[in-house]
Amino acid sequence: MSATATAGTGTRIGGALAGFRIAVTSQRRSAELIEALERRGAQVLHAPTLRLAPxxxxxxxxxxxxxxxxxxxxxxxxxxxxxxxxxxxxxxxxxxxxxxxxxxxxxxxxxxxxxxxxxxxxxxxxxxxxxxxxxxxxxxxxxxxxxxxxxxxxxxxxxxxxxxxxxxxxxxxxxxxxxxxxRWVPPEDAGKLEVLLRALCSGSLDALTFTSAPAVVALLEAARHNGCHAQLLEALQSTICTVAVGPVTAAPLLEAGISPLVPARHRMGAMIHTLVEHLGRRGALECATVLGPCQLRGDTVHLGGRGRELGPGQLRIFKALLEAGGNVVSRGTLAALLPDGSSDHALDMAVSRLRGALPDARLVSTVVKRGYRLNA
The missing domain is CATH 3.40.50.10090 (Rossmann fold)
Known part of the structure; x- marks a missing residue:
């Protein structure tokens, strides 16, 4: 996923945030925040959008x-x-x-x-x-x-x-x-910021944290500079949970049409608690299947006591199938989740790789000439 966190094929240690992928944009006190998130099982991408001048x-x-x-x-x-x-x-x-x-x-x-x-x-x-x-x-x-x-x-x-x-x-x-x-100045490693933008725009993250308003402004400006501002706004307005430590930090997000979570107490600990509650309540998807209850928490599929992590492309396809609740998802809809220009063969290969990554390949059924569905 990044230099900080890489998706694998096993399972991570359990916790309230196990399976969720969260980005930290701060420089100051970032170690404290990252440690708190990882202790709860989260996979963390650290990409400071700014740094303090010496x-x-x-x-x-x-x-x-x-x-x-x-x-x-x-x-x-x-x-x-x-x-x-x-x-x-x-x-x-x-x-x-x-x-x-x-x-x-x-x-x-x-x-x-x-x-x-x-x-x-x-x-x-x-x-x-x-x-x-x-x-x-x-x-x-x-x-x-x-x-x-x-x-x-x-x-x-x-x-x-x-x-x-x-x-x-x-x-x-x-x-x-x-x-x-x-004074805020550009981060020392601009490459990490580009990695963050790609992860956000591709839907590879579940949550994004901010502890300062300048960090928000810097991310939005970086998106404009990299030609992905519209994609970023769409992701932050829909699929990615954005969290701000307080109203001052939240202000530039609200101006951009993004509605972040803001804790009642404007402290880092309260922000983490708010994020845990939100992802625990709304971040997991569940569906009854012929193989038993199936749950998706972040990037991890749980079935019959087993958990398997999915890669970004696999995750997009499986989430679409899970949200359909057993109904057929057309080939065209699924192909649109893959990189531009994907062929029918590329879709079939992507679904094949998805089946191989799941706890049980039988979770996904083929509907000939129509598409795929969850075996519910």
């Missing part, structure tokens, strides 16, 4: 920090915990930590959510208020009536927060300074 490349952040020290803002709005910590660490590394701390203590600090609040307090500062919905827009809207003639610093999460900045300017701020403590 601290050594943060000249722009330091320039903004020095400007803030001269500005002495009345209000500082903090969007992300990681961003606030990284901002302070970068300032300390060049000897600006004490002066930055002095300015922050003199300002009225407002935070977007509980993680940002925790980061502010951990560094010895106090926040005046926290946004109720954990959204930058909510934080800004609540403050807007108080900001006329004030100098404001907005620490944002890396894709600009243009709407929030516009609201602050419309509120009559004397000066607005936007600080982005981390």
């Amino acid at each position: 601290l050594a490349e943060d000249a722009e952040l330091l320039a903004g920090t020095r400007r803030m020290l001269r500005l002495r803002p009345e209000y500082v709005l903090v969007s992300t915990a990681y961003g606030f910590r990284r901002w302070f660490e970068t300032a300390e590394a060049v000897g600006l930590g004490d002066e930055l701390a002095e300015v922050l203590r003199a300002a009225r600090i407002h935070v977007r959510g509980p993680k940002a609040l925790g980061a502010v307090r951990a560094l010895g500062f106090e926040a005046e208020a926290r946004a109720g919905e954990e959204l930058t827009s909510t934080m800004v809207a609540g403050l807007a009536p108080l900001l006329e003639g004030k100098a404001v610093v907005l620490q944002h999460h890396g894709i600009g927060d243009d709407e929030a900045a516009a609201t602050l300017l419309e509120a009559g701020t004397r000066e607005l300074l936007r600080i982005s403590p981390y």
Whole structure:
């Protein structure tokens, strides 16, 4: 399947996500997420869509920090915990930590959510208020009536927060300074991103996870660049389960017409729990057959206590047969699931390989001159 995970012909260790193929698009904290998914039996494809620029490349952040020290803002709005910590660490590394701390203590600090609040307090500062919905827009809207003639610093999460900045300017701020403590740059291995796009467009994945809005934007832009944007949208709007860690991350997906799962608590653990529940409830297909109950979980067919993994092409054909519930699926319909230009012979060979991969070849019956069906 990829450099990270390859489909085989046996069975994987059981778990709540056994048989499911899930993509992880994050760089930061990816090891933690991958380990949690694999521990539950999932097959994971890791393909970061972006990476964080090293601290050594943060000249722009330091320039903004020095400007803030001269500005002495009345209000500082903090969007992300990681961003606030990284901002302070970068300032300390060049000897600006004490002066930055002095300015922050003199300002009225407002935070977007509980993680940002925790980061502010951990560094010895106090926040005046926290946004109720954990959204930058909510934080800004609540403050807007108080900001006329004030100098404001907005620490944002890396894709600009243009709407929030516009609201602050419309509120009559004397000066607005936007600080982005981390910059997103292209991934080191662009080949992994291309592998991810092919897997998504071919239907070789069951779920796609996002932990940041910039990662979403980067994937959609990569799809445009590779000429598969329409295919990607179709896959994410229909067959592939998309999961976002919170509403900020979900926003660019919703703008693209994709409806992701979003946990009630905007945490990685809650995201994993939401995904487990969803795939357990809707990700498995079942059908009664003459050989006994047959279940498809992700890429694994279970029959009579045996499980066999299917390759991408085999999976597309078997899923179509399973969804038909014993009704005939025409040759034309099945051929359309194979690569363009597939012949009748290619379809027959594909079905033959599918039978060889199943726990019992008798699961698939031939209906002469019409097509194939599940032996239900």
